[in-house]
Amino acid sequence: MNERRFGATLTRDGVSFRIWAPAARRVDVVLDRPVEMQRDERGWFSATVAGLKAGTTYKFRIDDELDVPDPASDFQPHDVAGPSEVIDHDSFVWRATGWRGRPWHETVLLEAHVGTFTPEGTFAATIDKLDHLLETGITALELMPLADFAGNRNWGYDGVLWYAPDSAYGRPEDLKRLIDAAHLRGLMVFLDVVYNHFGPEGNYLGRYAPQFFTEAQTPWGSAIDYRIEEVRAFAIGNALHWLRDYRFDGLRLDAVHAVAEHGEPSVLHELSLAVGNLVKETGRHIHLVLENDDNASDLLDSRANPPRGKYRAQWNDDYHHAWHVFLTGESRGYYGDYQRSPRGDIARALGSGFVYQGEVSEHRGGRKRGLPSGDLAPTAFVDFLQNHDQIGNRPLGDRIETIADRKAIEAALAITLLAPSIPMLFMGEEWGAKTPFPFFCGFEGELARAVREGRRREFDWAYARYGEEIPDPLDPATFAAAKLDWDDRAGPGKDRLTLARKLILVRRQEITPRLAGASFGKANATEVGLLTAHWRMGDGKTLHLSANLSGSEITGPNETVGTPIWGGEAGASLPPWSVFWRLGG
Numbered sequence: 001m002n003e004r005r006f007g008a009t010l011t012r013d014g015v016s017f018r019i020w021a022p023a024a025r026r027v028d029v030v031l032d033r034p035v036e037m038q039r040d041e042r043g044w045f046s047a048t049v050a051g052l053k054a055g056t057t058y059k060f061r062i063d064d065e066l067d068v069p070d071p072a073s074d075f076q077p078h079d080v081a082g083p084s085e086v087i088d089h090d091s092f093v094w095r096a097t098g099w100r101g102r103p104w105h106e107t108v109l110l111e112a113h114v115g116t117f118t119p120e121g122t123f124a125a126t127i128d129k130l131d132h133l134l135e136t137g138i139t140a141l142e143l144m145p146l147a148d149f150a151g152n153r154n155w156g157y158d159g160v161l162w163y164a165p166d167s168a169y170g171r172p173e174d175l176k177r178l179i180d181a182a183h184l185r186g187l188m189v190f191l192d193v194v195y196n197h198f199g200p201e202g203n204y205l206g207r208y209a210p211q212f213f214t215e216a217q218t219p220w221g222s223a224i225d226y227r228i229e230e231v232r233a234f235a236i237g238n239a240l241h242w243l244r245d246y247r248f249d250g251l252r253l254d255a256v257h258a259v260a261e262h263g264e265p266s267v268l269h270e271l272s273l274a275v276g277n278l279v280k281e282t283g284r285h286i287h288l289v290l291e292n293d294d295n296a297s298d299l300l301d302s303r304a305n306p307p308r309g310k311y312r313a314q315w316n317d318d319y320h321h322a323w324h325v326f327l328t329g330e331s332r333g334y335y336g337d338y339q340r341s342p343r344g345d346i347a348r349a350l351g352s353g354f355v356y357q358g359e360v361s362e363h364r365g366g367r368k369r370g371l372p373s374g375d376l377a378p379t380a381f382v383d384f385l386q387n388h389d390q391i392g393n394r395p396l397g398d399r400i401e402t403i404a405d406r407k408a409i410e411a412a413l414a415i416t417l418l419a420p421s422i423p424m425l426f427m428g429e430e431w432g433a434k435t436p437f438p439f440f441c442g443f444e445g446e447l448a449r450a451v452r453e454g455r456r457r458e459f460d461w462a463y464a465r466y467g468e469e470i471p472d473p474l475d476p477a478t479f480a481a482a483k484l485d486w487d488d489r490a491g492p493g494k495d496r497l498t499l500a501r502k503l504i505l506v507r508r509q510e511i512t513p514r515l516a517g518a519s520f521g522k523a524n525a526t527e528v529g530l531l532t533a534h535w536r537m538g539d540g541k542t543l544h545l546s547a548n549l550s551g552s553e554i555t556g557p558n559e560t561v562g563t564p565i566w567g568g569e570a571g572a573s574l575p576p577w578s579v580f581w582r583l584g585g
Contacts, residue, residue: 006234007072007163008058008086014050019060019070021045021208028061042230043209053087068204070236073164075172076148080160080202088176089245092176096183101249101285103446104302104312105379105515106139107188108417108504109424111387113144115153116168116437117427123174127181129486136430136497139502140188142252144388146175147194150201151442153479155388156192157220158199158441160480162238172246179247188249190287191242195235195267196258197221201447216260218232223260226267236271243278243286250287257293268299272307281304289382290314293521295354295370302380313422314410316381318355318431322346323385324414326493326549327404332461334363343525343549350419350533350545351523353381374520378420378535382472385412386426388437395462395470397438397482399429405551406432407577410499414579415547417499418511418566420518428484430500431493438471440479448474503566510565510583516541528554530574537583546573 009016017029022430028034029047032158037045045060057077059067069076073084110133118125126141133141147159152168165175179189197220198205205212206222212231216223226232242248243363256268270271272288279286288311290299294316301310318338325335326342338345338355345355352374361369373380391399400409409432417423428435443451456463460468471478489497517538525531529550535543556574562584564570570580 006237007070007074008056008084010086010088010090012046012189013275014048015052015056016046016055016577017058017060017070018044018046018047019072019208019236021060021062023210024062024208026063027208028064028289030059030067031056034061052086054086055093056086057083057482058086059083062204062208063224066207068208069161069202071161071205072211072237073148073161073325076161076164077167077171079152079167080150082147084164087172089172092173093178093425094247096179096180099247101181101287102139102186102188103285103516104287104422106512107505108137108139108420109142109190109382109422110136110138110140110427110430111144111157111384111424112331112427113388113437113482114146115479117484118486120481121169121483123170123178125158126431126574127178128181130185130187132489134185136501137508138187138425140190140428141182141251142190142424143192145192145194145254147443149199151444153440153476155392155439155441157194158201159194160199160201160203162193162234162243176246182287183247188287190250190289191246191248192252192254193242194254195224195238196255197224199280201443202410209546214261218251218255218258218260220258223258225261226259226263227261228263232263232267232270235267236274239271240274240278243275249285250289250312252289252291253311255291255293258282268311269309272309272311276306276308284391287312291317293317293369295356295373297354297357297371297373297376297380300373300376300380302377313382314491315387315424316349316383316421318345319349319381319383319421320385320387320390322349324400327400327408327412337361337363341525343527343529343531346549347523347525347531347533349381349383350415350531352520353378353421366395367537375521378518379422379515381421382424383416383419383421384424384426385409385416386429387424388426391426391437392439395459395466396437397436397471399426399434399436401432401434408549410496411547411549411577411579413500413505414566414581415531415545417500418507418581419533419545420515420537420543423507425500428488428493430497432496433484433488433493435482435484435488436471437482438478440471440475440482441473442476442479443474506566506581511543514541514543525549528552530554530557532557540585542584544556544584545580546570546582548572548576551576 074087145156148161322345514537521534523533562582566578
């Protein structure tokens, strides 16, 4: 992989520049003057320039026609079209020198968008909120994508320079200070990465390296061709870059079902093996997670350490969708696949992971979706009631708090935070935040117009209903409205925050020590609302759940065994929205 090193590398007496540009006849690195680069037979251009240091800015000039940033730029101080900056990653002084990460089963995730997590929207400001995470019991902060995007606000999925953290949030050293500060507190930090497409503005690869792309299209742009050696090296090198140079504890790979050409062996397999080698080299815990609409359980193995071609876990959209339909009654789009028996689907997810394990999905055109997942460990699934997609892809960006019953949400939270799967909260969910998280971006001109028109087509039914209430994704006010109101923690969110902290404390004391080696058991839901589930824990004990998922009192289960750890003693009848957890022999 090192022989295919992209970008700028500091040498003993200067900087070495490399770019793969097979469609270019000539490439110059542009400094205070252009320096012609040498081409090899594979289309690699290289040049070493003496006397340069970290902080040097440069561009690449293609065929004397077009100046472009380095596709592997480490930093873009002036956005995607500006010059790239040489960064000395080895110069940063880490304080958490003994940090080796945490085992996967200890993970309690909180997903956050750096730009809206704090009023300032920066890496530096995020450091000030780490103690809140620690006090809440969160063990891992997951950041939405940071790769440099066009403009000063974006969800992050429009990144075009994969190696460069966006300058809207701060400099590379600011990101490292954030990660270092988290590690000093015992917190892991994960990063969401996008390897299925590039964003629509600031990507010049098609001009000088069209081999990056296939004729296939993803919903967000041209698909990437991982049959090509250099393309594969670019993505795998990027994953190692975040894990090695920034010391992230794990990556979540976005929408891998949209990778059109995996290559042979699959780029996912090779990336996992490369990370496994890094684990062996460093002795660190590093965790790889997928988002995959295909529910391909054969890609998952939460127990393997180091990774050997597979992935720790997958975001379990099925779990979310079943709960969302149950809590709201909504049926539009993919929610239509969960109308048959929402309580039953919740039980299926609790009892064996995916809801769709080979069944026909009407939303997906009647094709079969998924593979059996009950033999996997419960920790192979990241379960959640909210995330950025499921809030932000709603026309108003409204959270579950504004559309569902409070007691029902709290029952769902008591199940999600204590079940053996890995739980995840979306920023502010721990105090029941009602701050919207609508889609936003900072594009300009024709692209901005296209985004507005695309959103109107996608949500034509919503515009007919809500009209101008739907926030304009290009309006800076939409971005500003998404910023968390931290004062709510001590106001309307005080009781919810207390509940979340108590639940996570019980998880840490009673569930987490028993998670290694845990396995799925039986789960069942009745029409009147009784939900029961059982798991065999790693220490041989059985974890039991009994819950009333209804607004009326119902008869409890015939048999209750074990010691209560949440909810107290379950009587012959269960109050509305009550949740009981027990540990038995």
